[in-house]
Amino acid sequence: MAEKLKIIPLGGLNEIGKNITIYECHGDIIVVDCGMGFPDDEMYGIDVVIPDFTYLVKNKNRVRAVVLTHGHEDHIGGLPYLLREVNVPIYATRMTAGLVEIKLEEHKLLDKAEIITVEPGEFITAGSFEVEFIHVNHSVVGSVALAIHTPLGCVIHTGDYKIDTTPISEEMIDLARLGELGKQGVLAMLADSTNVENPGYSVSERSVGEEIDAHFDGCKERIIVTTFASNVHRIQQVINASARHKRRVGITGRSMENVIKVATKLGYLKIPDGVLMDMTQIKGLPKDKVTIITTGSQGEPMSAMYRMAFSGHKQVEIGPGDKIIISASAIPGNEETVSHIINELFRRGANVIYGKQSDIHASGHACKEEMKIMLGLVKPKFFIPVHGEHRHLRLHAELAKLMGINPKNIVIGEIGEVIEITSRSIKQNGTVPSGRVFVDGTGVGDVGSVVLRDRKHLAQDGMLVVVLSLSSEDGELVSGPDIITRGFIYVKESGDLIEELRSLVLTTLDNCKKNNIRDWVTIKASIKTDISAALYKLTKRSPMIIPVIMEV
């Protein structure tokens, strides 16, 4: 039997988030990344979305390691849920490990986990795989691509990356090593497709820093900067600008405080002595000596920024003159909440610097030309675009063709689909269980499509409960019908309608009696049908109708 390498994406394909890929060879399995996703508009009440781990749980004896490319939620957020079922060593760079530790601590799982830190350039062995960590640029420090050396050849898994020729406190992406591997021959590449719609090159982190610095020049007011907590480069640049302009820096927001603590401990963040201050010291300082770095760039209602804007923060209330720099873009789906907070900041007379008006954010993902450089250097035999919605994968595939990759050697996969590679062929062969597992409160997977369908129905038109008691002896009405509604109509102003419905239920009961219908299932169905029809006719609405019959 010819040797085979199986690659199974369990997430991150044809969707945003929850990136996770399984590599399988000679009976050994390694997992690359284990992310979570956020619910879309239709997933009422869901907190987070994680991958379906069924296949990994079933084959847990063969899982040798989890290898992480970087510490963003969409690459590590699913870990606590996986580790509860499949506890294997986790390999990550120091910063990624630090972020994972914060997360596992929150889930009270840190004691049980085995986290092994590696440096870019190092190799680890996991079963038949040897995994090499290659430094890349991205919006969180410690990001790496992986060269997965398999018995069949080398597979490059880029993770999220960009090419930044002038990064902050780190090296440029290790294009030399990627090119070297390319020359030696790369079997396959799985590459980030996120920004394939953007032409040209991404903006360097350094130019964002210059822009931020310019906003500090001559500013006599407080400066409040919000960005993604994990963007240590950005935070470093805000701290540098503050130090240069003799401002002290207060940090607020739990995740921001956590990340800064970890990044400082690990040496990724360098804060000059005397720059940092406690938030309580702000009141004693003149406005032009104050910088605040905070969470809330996505307008999250519980974030520090939101509380400062809506008078809910202990130390700071935003007022006229304050310069607010929103150094982030709105993640798709968050446009409304971001817009909401920006309006409120303007309303308070703040001077708001944000996306459309200024160049104070840079994406962490490669644009089209960078993707072409990656393809040109690595020259993989087989190409699998990942990390993106379907259109991104298609456009990335087009790019690969343009760069000379044989169209037959490009596979656009689906999550759960097994991609089988030999040294000469690539094909899709079978599937494993996959999909979106919903986390709601402490429940994992107990909310499914039926519950969500009901929530949607309830959200649209509310509900109406009809309760009545029937005698167990003769089936006569003993009490009711009572009608209770929620989310349908304001009952205090709708007495007539409710009365009308009550008498309609009585008519329905009469009709059932005349037709000798005595089983309650049928009576309930009749009530539901009659009430639904009447309500739709009267109001053009379809609340959920729930008939309840008590036997007394």
Place this chain on the structure above:
Amino acid sequence: MAEKLKIIPLGGLNEIGKNITIYECHGDIIVVDCGMGFPDDEMYGIDVVIPDFTYLVKNKNRVRAVVLTHGHEDHIGGLPYLLREVNVPIYATRMTAGLVEIKLEEHKLLDKAEIITVEPGEFITAGSFEVEFIHVNHSVVGSVALAIHTPLGCVIHTGDYKIDTTPISEEMIDLARLGELGKQGVLAMLADSTNVENPGYSVSERSVGEEIDAHFDGCKERIIVTTFASNVHRIQQVINASARHKRRVGITGRSMENVIKVATKLGYLKIPDGVLMDMTQIKGLPKDKVTIITTGSQGEPMSAMYRMAFSGHKQVEIGPGDKIIISASAIPGNEETVSHIINELFRRGANVIYGKQSDIHASGHACKEEMKIMLGLVKPKFFIPVHGEHRHLRLHAELAKLMGINPKNIVIGEIGEVIEITSRSIKQNGTVPSGRVFVDGTGVGDVGSVVLRDRKHLAQDGMLVVVLSLSSEDGELVSGPDIITRGFIYVKESGDLIEELRSLVLTTLDNCKKNNIRDWVTIKASIKTDISAALYKLTKRSPMIIPVIMEV
């Protein structure tokens, strides 16, 4: 008493949509525009949002006219609801009138309405007001600004506008007349703020046409174009490109068919003979002879485009090779639905031309430099930025200051707030009832904040009804407790939890009895408290708990 002009925006300020402004002088009232808005994420189940007409209804004897600037929904969509209560003459250009007629017909109100068409350049008299219609460029034909000549002076109400020096089948905006009025002296201006965040100038409709034409060159496949139905210029250009490339054009989607019928009848749309075809003729034509113009640019699930993409359209199913041109931008809030349909089109192998990849849409709103031209020509004494969220109004006010308008003469209003103008002063003075009135099914205003709060609660965690029958004689339990849930948990897999809750209710009843509690309100409250606490502890969820007690 000095003469006063009151301007009262009832909508369109600090929000998107439902634009409507009241002008009041010498006891006469005119209404400029009467739009509707679309629900945001928090307005569960709401169909449309309209202004609060209380003030107009109360003063209906003094309302002389409704004057319309153009035929977009956010400027005319509220008319049917206003006309039911305040039936006054409506003045509009021919195209706007045509769009209003379609709308009133749908609401079966056309017979009762008095619609008077005017041409740009004409004047109408309504009480103490003389209103002049001034041609502007915008994404629907027949758009006008208004010069409202009042006893105190002239007020310019721009409506939505842009400056297009190379428009399609119409003149450039009548800057000369605006300048002439400016020279004579303009008391106040209310101007469109929508695109104030965009630097420079808007793109001309003609360059979009050139781009579209380039996509027709050499194309051997079917071409399917979607845009806003009211964008007659765009439709004209697609028809022109089709005629030039010897393609026949099929129209699908109700609103597209309606608008094209009206625009053709009124002479705004010129379709060469033999170009139009019935959708049923498509099957008989080679692919390179077919253009389809369709609705669905916002990914609306019932639109023709959606149905073509998801195999629900009678004549067309999109497949490999089809070239789809999405000649529109996603309206804020629609990003997800648009993204959804684009992914599906790629999945079907279509060649999709859309926003990020190409320049095939132009906004109908002025950008920053155009706004400065408008301010520089009109030179109003008083300035009121309108049509925008709060940040847009602020930025537009900044622009006005830059253009030399006295900061004291700039007012950023709130909806319902009365702006009182004399020849020498402007101030905010009092309010009238205003806000968002929700339309849900046939109900107007019967869904308020209580109902919406309940819908949100139900959407998040679903609900749980506890029903029991108590004896009217001694208060003993006769039947139940029964527990019914929807949208909370999948009951078939949660038998244990439901059993636990049942016994908890029995304990609560026992406790009530021990404490001699007999009134049902208190018993119900106890059940609610105990069940809520237990559920949160067990599941970290808070479904709506509805206890029902039947007396038997």
